[in-house]
Amino acid sequence: MTVMKSVPEAAYGILLRNQCDSALDEAVEQVRNLGYAVLNSGYSDIELQAISDQFDSARERYVDAYGEAKLRSIDEYHSVRSPLTHGGGVFLNLAMNGNLLSVLKKLIPGKFILNQQNCVINPPQENYNQGAWHRDLPYQHFVSTQPIAINALFCVDDFTSENGATFVLPASHKAEAFPSAAYVRKNAVQLEAEAGSFLLLDCMLFHAGGFNRSQSVRRAVNHVYNIPYFKQQINIPNNMQGADLSPEMKEILGFDYMEPASIADYLLTREAKKY
Template structure:
């Protein structure tokens, strides 16, 4: 029986992981992805599933199925936490996720986006192509600038189109050749209630959903404050009851000033904190 220790010789240095969060962070740094499981109770997962359907119904009602399909947005729900369901505010602040993110991103980070994603049964959708979550960028960095945390509302299985990733591609500027992608892609199976954590520069794609049910998830992108939010959350979210930490995470402290006067006032506020 294995002791769990790796035998080696001639090794002068080896990383040590003393928690599951450090293990997840190590996997993300090295191969670009990992699964952070058991992050919520069954009751919380049921609440999130119901809230997802409530938000989806209101979203489609507000913007219209015809319009959303015409612009290839029908299977995406933008800015989930701004639609009156506190469950998605709590999800973005999940303590297990926050612990992991603090190991991966140096210094402060903000929630750049939180979107509901639906992989429909036997139908193409806009996440079914290889991409990075910082699209159109062909650079690599020595440490993560942005992390994707994809929360599984439903189980992710090969049958229902679980996400494919290209391991290690967050360290390469170009997408590999078609042959390389086909030979080296990996499909990630994950249980409902887990986060699939990716370096945002990792190439990935949604799989083909061959099941009879849609596969649902809530996608989070966390970035250093250098990046603009996809949708400006402070203008669309009531921050009056949020903690200082939550206000910081949701970008209330990083909205660009609209004038010199606003800039000078914000500088004064920062100096008095």
């Protein structure tokens, strides 16, 4: 039996209070406070089916291109790297989702770029490399007053407790050290979400994929957006030269933040900033 909580609404002695006027604002507030939120992408059933179909096609081409044996030998068989550069426009559109960008603009002060986009597969009845606790800026033990990077994990399939939905440690983006085993057992939360949702995580939040006890794969497309001071996982601009992109797309994909190859190139970027 589900027990409904009766949450007090009245308050006193409060001088400052956040104001939320939309579901997007609520997601922003929760990410800031707890480090995670579930966001509706706004896609229709037809659009979700197209993403699902393109996911499977991109994965098939990827395995054909690089070889199953090689991918398994380097623990890369359950990933598809940078699908927006080779998997069709659906992945570019996913990275530019309107609801997602609206939230990112509220969470990350100033400019941000796409650091990486990867298809992720949680196989049934099998351990995989995302099933360990980690931050999406790994090996880092600092905290910041504002988010410097946000993980947006798009659910291609429903995320359930049975198929290994992501576990998070609420508010762990505010603590430098990884907590004790006892703390993890008591405080870990598993995030169930419908297909078409984004799981938004502050990249300093500790999280882990769950074990998939079902008989089917659980598919997702992971995105990391960060302030433009981090090197991209794979150089996106060099792999999308000639693509028909808007100025905003180019900025988010990192075209405006490529390292100058020479002093002359650097001086050209300085000249461009004058206009």
